[in-house]
Structure formats: C-alpha cells, structure tokens
Amino acid sequence: MALSPLRSVPLRLALGIALSCMLAAAPAGAAQASPPPAAAFFGNAEFGGATLSPSGRYLAARTGAPGKPLRLMVVDLQDNSVKTVAAFTDSDIHNFQWVNDERLVFDVTDRNVAPGDMHFAAGLFAVNRDGEAFLQLAARRTGRGVVKSSTLAQKRMLPWHTFMLPQPGSQDSPFIYVESTEFDHAGREVNNNLLRLDTLTGLSQLVERPGKVSKWMLGQDGEPRLATVLKDDKLTLYYRAPGSQGWRQLYQAVAFRGDNGAFTPLGFGPDGLLYVEANNGRDTSALYTVDTASGKLSPAPVLTAPGYDFEGHLVANKDKLLGVRLLTDARDNVWFDAGMKAVQEKIDQQLPNTINLITPARNPQAAHMLVESYSDVQPPVFWLADIKTGKLNKVGESHAAIKPAEMGGQQFVRYKARDGREIPALLTLPAGASPKNLPLVMLVHGGPFVRGTEMGWKAQAQFLASRGYAVLEPEYRGSTGFGNAHFRAGWKQWGLGMQDDIADGARWAARQGYADPDRICIAGGSYGGYAALMGVVKDPGLYRCAVDWMGVTDINLLHDGHWSAVSDASDAYLQYGLPVLVGDQVRDAAQLQATSPIQQAARIKAPLLLAYGGVDRRVPLYHGTLFRDAVKKHNNAVEWVEYPDEGHGLALEADRIDFWTRVEKFLDQNIGAGRKPAQP
Template identity: 35%
Template sequence: MVRVVLTSLWLAAMAAAPSLALQETDATEVDAQETALVSPDENGLLAAEHYASKPFMSGIRISPEGTRLSYIQEDGDDTMIVIADPEDPYTPLRRVNLGNYGIAEVRWANEERLLVQVRSRTFAFFRMVATTRLMVVDTETGDTKMVDEDADGFSGGGILYVEPYGRWAMVATQYDVDEYMSVRRVNLETGEGVRIQKPKRGVWQWFVDEKGVVRGGLAIDGRKFTLYKRDRPGQDLVKIKGKFEKDEIEQIDEVYYSPLSQEAAIISNHDDGRFAVYRFDLEAVEPAERLFANPNGDVDELLVDWETGKLIGARYHDDRWRTHWFDEDFSKLQERVDAAFPHNDNEVLSWTRHRLKVLIHSRRADDPGLFYLFDRRAGRMHIVGTPYPAIPQDTLAPVGRVSYKARDGLEIPAYLTLPPGKESAKGLPLILMPHGGPFARDEWVYDPQVQFLASRGYAVLQPQFRGTTGRGLAFVEAGYGQWGYKMQDDLDDGIDWLASRGTIDPDRVCIYGISYGGYAALWGAVRNPERYRCAVSMAGISDVRAMLKYDKGVFSAKRYYHSWKEKVGGIDADKEALRAISPLYHVDKLSVPLLIGHGNRDRNVPPEQSLEMVDAMKEAGIDVESVFYKKSHHGPTDHDEMIDWLKRLEAFFAEHNPV
C-alpha cells in the first residue's frame, strides 16, 4: 500500500538524519480510488494514461492559524481550488471552480478567505497579452468575487498587504491600458475598494509598510530608475532618480524595500552579468554590497515573510532548486530537512502565523515527491500528500546532471535520463529533447514525458544549449543571433559526446521538442538529416519571420528582453535572413520521417505554424504524420489528448527508432 511505502521512506530518512528530532505520526490514508498503485504490464511498463495524469495537488498553502489547507487541481479545462483539513487533505471540505483561469498567486487572508490572483490571456494590440485580476474566495460557502473586475488594464490583483485579521488588503491594479499601477484599499468581505494611491508615470511596483501605508514606488526605464518614497505617513512622495554607470540589459530584476527599516535590496546583474542579491543604498541611490550570489548562475527570486514583511531568503537553481536563507530560523530548519533528505530539493512552501507549522515539498527529478507538514510545537512531521499518487516511484528513471563541451569550447550543461535498470548500458537509442523558449531552461524536476520515453528504453538528453537562462548574461548572449546555427550545433555536439562515451548508438537518434524545441526538431531534420532517424515537433515554429510578426515577446525571458529580432537572427536580421533559418522554406531538404502535432487553442505559437508546414510537405509529395488537437493549448495540455500524444510518440519511435 502507498501508506506503507511512504512511512518506510520517512523512517529511513529519520534514521539517516538523527539530528532532525521529529516524530513520524499517522499520515492521512489516501483515498484508494485516487491513489491505488498502478501495476505495470507483463513487460514492466506503466500505461501512457498514468504519465498523462495531471497533478493531484499543486500550489499547496496553509492558512494563518493552520486549520485549513488549500491546493490547486485541474479538472478538464477548469481550475479548482480545494479547501481541506490538514489532517485529512484528501477529503475536500470545499472545491471551488474558477473556470478556465490560470493561477498566478494564492494567499490566505484569514481562515475563511483566500486571495487568488488569477490570470488569463487576451488579444490586444495585434498580439496576445497576459492579464491578471484578484479574486476573493469564501472558503466556507465557495462564493467568489473579483475585486478589480472594473479594471480595463492588463496587470491587476497585485497583493501588497493583508491586514492581520484578513478584513482588508492593499491591492495594486492597472485600471486603464494607458495608466500605470494605482493602489486601492479593498474590503475583502464586500469586494469594494477605495483608491489610496494614484498612478505615477513608470511605476509598476508599489511598497507598503507593516500597517498597510503606501510608502514607496519604483519606476524602471532601461538602466535608469526613479524611486518615490515617503519617510512617514501623510508625507508627499519624494522623487529620487538614479542610473547605473554602464549600459547592461535589464539591470534590475526584482526589488525589495522595507519602508519601516528603510532597508532595500535588489536582484541585479550589474556587476558581472549574473543576477545576484545586493543591498541597495538609498542615500547613494546605487547597489551596495552583494548579499548573496549563486556560484553557478543566477538568483531567481526574493523571499519575503508574509507576516513581518522582512526579506528572509532567495531562491535559485544550479543543478537543482535551492534556497539561501538570510533568516537564521529558516536556515536552521532548512539544514535539518536537507540532512534528512540530502539528495532532494526541499522547499519551504508556506507557514502559519509565528511559523508554528511549516509546509515543505521534498522532491527529485525521478520522484515527484511528498508534501510534509511540520508541527514545530509538537515536534512532529507528517505526510500531507503527493502530486502524483498513482505513479510508483520505483518505476522512474534517475535523471543525471552532466555537461560537455561544444565544438567552440563552450561548456554545455545537460540532463541525461537513462532507462531504469540500464544505467550502465551501452549503445542505447537516444531521444534528443531540446527545451522550449529558447531563452528558458529545463529544471531538475519530474517530467512525465521524459520518464515515459525512458521507460520505453530510450536514453533522453536535454541540452541546456547557449541562450538558456539561469547561467548569467554571457551564456544568454552566446545564443543571440544563433537560431539554427550554434544553438543547433550544441544539440549535435551532445549526440557526439554521448556516442564517444559509448552510451548511445549514433545511428539510432531521434529529436523531439515542444515550442522552440519543436523548431529545433524541424530544423535538425532539415539541416542534418544524416544525424536523425526521425523528428517530432509539437507546437513548433516553421516560419520564424511570421512568428516574429505575431508576437515579438513570446520567446523572450523577461530579464533579457531587449530586441527579439536580434536574439533570433542577429542585429541585422531581415526577411531573407529569417527565411534562411525557417524550416517552412526548406521542405525540399527533408528526408527523415516527421511527426507534427499542435493544439488548436495554442495562443503562444499559432497552429498555422504547423498547418503550413504540413501543407508544404504534402504539396512537395513528402509523407508526414500530423495531429491537431481540438482542446489543447501550447502542447498536449488536455488529459485525453496527452494520452493520445504519448501513444503516438511511442508508436512513432518504435517504428523509426526501435529499442
């Protein structure tokens, strides 16, 4: 039974880390219909249906007094907020249907009210634009109300402050597309609000003190910025202008400002191109000493205590997600949990008032992990649940962190997943799987498609090619103008590296990717057909110039967005230069079998990108297998369509690259 397995894992961890003086208590029995372990078939394989399952719970949070949990579930196209007792999380007290909204942030106001910043996308100004709003959920009745539904701007529902008893909140919203952010004090019971702070030119971020008084705002324009601040309530805002001495791209990424203590910190790449945490000197109006830097790349986000408003930590990713704590209490807790689970990413997710209870997620790339609730007063820790209760952990393949040198000497990190039980095998068939973006990255987390392919006997290589984010500005800049060129070379060089070690058979390689990864698969089949036995593109780009016209920012990382055209085809990219790296205009060079898929509801990459590629191939008399899914968005996002897609992948690879 699941319960026995989970208890054994916990007791083993305690034995390995006696310094974590906690008692394992009776965890909730998981509902058999939801969590019964799935039996593999006669070949030891789990069916595609189980890899296609959506997370049973995600975005889990605990209420201020610790009497309630909230977590997110997906039900078809609908997003559900589940309210449960922490001692019985699999028996919902309330399920609230939010419709087809996505969720950007969840925060408890009190035991009866949950604040949910919801997101959607709308078409405006000839491109897709993300919009956010704030919804208040009554966890007793399930009623919801949108507190800024009268707003016509795109950005809204920014939670700046919640009154300690959860009766009102300070909320930042853009009320008109021509305005910047203003601040309202919102009655969370009625949803009515009063504007406290008018918009100021360029200000997208406002700061409040521990009593909910607006005390500052920040406007950033390239390397110039303006800080507005008031030293006491009722005082007019004072404008302070500043700029960095050298012209870097997006030098300030995130700002922390405590009006009470007059302390400020930023995430910036102004020093050496890597995003790190710096104290910000408000008198000199410039970054001061570095507080923390990721030795292997960038810092991703700042962590602020919801109760005190103090800066307490920073989250970053090197070979896996990690947390650096400035707060001594959480630092000691992290050390204890890491000692118990030394090979895992152990993330503090949420905590109650006075930190009496803390929610923790412990996971690995080959294990979706478990959610634990640590009762610090009682000195006990118990299992709350798991994101994927139906997946037996012992069926998953280890995901190794490797690196190799590209032909020009650049070090390329990668993730390598080998079939379960074949970690020492030689001459394996390979699926090369470049990530989307391309100015994005893979992460050391559970990936159901990678695990599905590994379970079918394939080695899976995920190169973090030049242009991948998280490793500093220089690594990103190495990808500028290299679509179809050095970015593609990095993929080919990964094949050669694995072949030189004997791990894979270079004559049994297929390439598969989603979004930019789909482009790389199509371009690989065009540019180097001799390397691949087959190629698969899901939601891929075939016409780079058309994609550029559709949405210049769809593939940009926020930190590095400067000129999307420069990133794609070089500073002087023109029509012919973009056609030169577009698979649509080179179908005559295709000779390997292709599988092309796309979601008809995709607003990131229009389905026409795949439709036109399929039509061009058919007109040229080239066979192509294709599927267009009615319900899916960017990738096979619908559950049933994901099952179909995995089965198609399995059959396609079995035919053209058999194990």
C-alpha cells in the same frame, strides 16, 4: 540585519548523482515490463498545493478526486477539523491566497476547457475560512462561476480583466491589491492598473501610477513600493517610499538586451531593504541590496552561486529575512537564520533521499511549517512539519501514481561545444537499464532566452525515459541562468551556433556511450520545435526524426505575422528586442532565409510529427500549416495533429495524453524497438 558580505553556495549535485548511480546499478531485468501509462505523467493532478495562514494555525489546500474539479479546503491545525470552503461544479479552484487569518481570496479555471474557450478570464472570489461571507469580486467573461449575489454586489463586481497579484498583501486586514489589465486592439497587455480592494464589500480604489505599468511589487508591509514601466526600449523602475503617495525614478535600463547595469527586484525584507538580482560587472548575477535613496547597489553581493546566475526568492516571516530559495542545478533553501538551519537538518534526517524545501508561516511563533520534498525520481510531496515534535504529516502529492523506483535517474552535466563553449545539460537515463547505446531524444527547451530545466521530476523527460530513451536537455548558448556571456553568445544564433550546441550534445552523448548514434531524435516545443525542424535541415545524418509542437517555422513570421492571427508579442519587443536577439529583417535577410524551416523545407527527408494549437497567439497556427504544406511537397513521412482549442501549450488533460501517446508511437517506429531495419 547583519549578513556576511559574501556567501558562496556549493553546487547541489550529490543527490541526483547518487540516485542515478543507484538506478544504473540495477540489473537490466529490473525494468518494469509495462511502463506507467501516459495518464500517470500527463493527467490532471488531484492535489494543487497548500499554504499556511499568517498565524500558522490554518492550512488551505486545493484538492480533488478523479474526474472532479479542484476545491478549496481549510484545516484547523489545532483540532484537525476540515472544511470545504469553496467548490464549483463547472470550475477548478486555481490560485489562492490568505487575505488574513480569517479570509481567503482565489480565482478559478476549468481544466476541461482549453484556452480557446476560457478567454483568459479567471474571475476573483473571496470567502471566510469557515465557508461564510462568500463574495464574487470580479466577473468571468464566459459568464461561468457567477454566484447568486445582491444587485449592489453585482454593480461593484470588477471586470473580467482583474487578476490577483502573485504576492500577498499585509495579511492583517480585509484589503488586498489586484491588477486591472488594459489590452490593445490585438488583445495584448499595454498597462496594468493597481486597485486596492476590500474583500468584504467589493469596493475598490485606483492607485496612482507613474506611467503605463507592466509590473507592480508590494513591500513587506503589503503596500505598493515598486512599479516597472516599459516605454520603447527603456525599462524604468519607480519607487514609492513608506508614508509617501508619490513615485520617483529609482533607475532606468535598456530592455531586452541584458543591460549589465540593470537589476531585477526580488522583494523587500522585513527591515525594508530591497533585494535584487544584478550582475554589477560580473558574468554571473548575484543577490544584492539596493539603497532606495540613491538607487545604488550594495558594494558586495549578499549571496553568490558559482557557475550560475542568482535565481530564487526571499524566504521571510514578518520579523526577519530567514534565507532564500535558490536554483543552481536544483532548487534548495539557503538559510541565513541559525534556527532555520537546525529545522532543515532535522527534516533532512527524516527525509534523506529528497531535497526538502521549507516554507515558514508569516508568524514567527507558528507551530507548523510546510515542506515540499522532491528528487529526480520523486514528484513533489507536501508535508506539514510540527516544529516542537519534529513530526511530519503528509498533506498531499502531485503525482500519486508515480513510483520512484520506476523513474530515470538524472545527472547535471557539462560538455564542450565545437568552439570550446561549455554547455550545461540535464541527462536522464532509464531506470534499470544499462546506460549504454540507448536511443536518445534531444529534448530542446523553448524560449529560447530562458533557463530550460533543472534537476527534479519532470513529466516529459521521465515519460520518455520510462519508454527506454536516454534524454538530454541542453542549455544551449542564449539560455539564461549561466552567466551574461552565455546569454549574449546566443544573440542572432537561431539555426546557427545555438543549433550546433544541440548537435554537439547529441554527439557527446554518443561518444560517452550513452547514445546509439544511429538512433537519435530531436524534439521540442516553441523555440524547441523550431530547433527540432532546423536539426533535420542542418544535420540530416545525425537525427533520424523530429517532433515539433507549437514551433516557430519562420523568423520573418515573428516580425510580420499573417492575416489570420496576431501574435501576442509586444510592439516594444518586436521593435527593439527581436531585431537584436533574433535577427533584423533587412540587415540579416540572407541569414533569416537560410535559417527558416519553411524556406528550407525541401531539404527535410526525416519523419516528422507536428502538433499545433488552433488559438495559439505566441506561435499562431499558420506557422504550422504553412510549414506542413511546404514540407509535404517533398516528404510523405509527416504526421500532423491540430488541437483546435489549445493555445501555446497543451492545457487539456485529454490533449496532453493524446499528444504524448502519439510521440511514444512515433519514436518507437523511428528509433525504438518498433523501427524497421535499414535497407541494405
């Protein structure tokens, strides 16, 4: 395939800014008297996505009804007949893929059961597109979802720790590849075996592996081509060439630390080329190809996104690489193929106010393509596009109760931190309100060494905006996606430079006139919860309150843990990543003391809302209880809520709605219309 040596992608800001301006221009009285209920934002979706079969003739989708489990349905696009092919009374269809044009494979979950009861066992099932030849391939540890089967089928059934790969296989046979995960005594992943599985018989065969593999990648032909092995602080990538049964080392890099010589595999094109994300001496990463014989990168990048690291995936049919799905300030398609550019233009003309993500079928001659449309005010809507006629038919929508006119417009902004570093951020303003002197919520992402957010409808920010709050989501130093220097600037900066970036964002919003400087609250989950607590430690005059859910409360607890639970962080990360990225217990002892919310609890006088999960293994419950007990000695304005069966997040619909209803009340009392006037 001949591609130009360098393609630059312009920043995609126009859509969000235009919508923001339209909404900001609305008169103040246009805001709805009664905002949408919390359930409209945090309730379970009744549509769970769709995918075309390899030929493009059939469409599989997850659909449900209020209070009903999600089921798997197949539509024959030639005659528009619809068939429910899989449904459970006690479980929801979860992930699903086409094995070939006749057969699907899927796993299940239960949206009414929190992780404490699910034991992370999704099961594995296969069924024909007409609902026949249903077979359970892997067990569920809870015993739920087991169907009546022969004794032979039960003997062949794989154990509960068998999982689908996130990528389909060749889609031209009854075989797929699945992972069989091994865990240590603490329940942490230590190795992923790969099995070749016959979805008609349940028979499987173990694939030879080059070591303790953490990640597998299939080639465009659906066969295993890459295996990633993490040992100590070394990340080694092995390659298996077509026609070969042996693995050979392709490259090795230092793990956890953003090794500038490393690359991240994205996938193989139909021509066999390996596409990767790499910095290759640049600050921001780009899309390259790799010579699988030498392990060397192509001399020049295939695609760059100025100001952003390359983040996305390949879009291809069985014959050629068509383009990539790319994230800059929002997600969009970048097409290399002229035909797909033309299709994109036609769809954009019909859906002019949204970003429209097109996914073609594997068959180049397929008559239909899938389209996902979204904007800052529009949750994803899925369409089926007829290639010949250009007609669009709606397949489903993720949040049908949301009305775009009631949602807040977004702007992707960049402000200067006190040391001059540029901090990207997403600003969401309430619909219909004057964007001046609003109460502000600093919404801090977790991670922290990840990309936090992007333009597009997000439940948390839009819920807060619907209640009249401006919301600023900063990509503080340490966040990924904005260059290696920005990432490295966050090393060992918990509670220090990272915290200052957040505070500088709040002050920037006040200087710009968006925020009332006397009505600012800081909120976040995981690392964001840590930042919320450190915010009211370090900047008590800036923040009137803090909301922390599942937040780290002491960095030493990440190292040592507690007798009551074991974190799910790997031993390799704890030994080689955490001391470098966050802090060393010996060399940085004084810093870790000064930046510990537990150790600094006596300094916190602001009202707090704290929420923790009883079976959280990323930030175990003791983080919350130890901090709660320490801060309550000096502060009576502490609201505590424990969700006994929740892990690191809120999986249950009822818990999500309960928590965000509490957030709404808490914010109203402290920075909203219900707050008490300051005492003279």
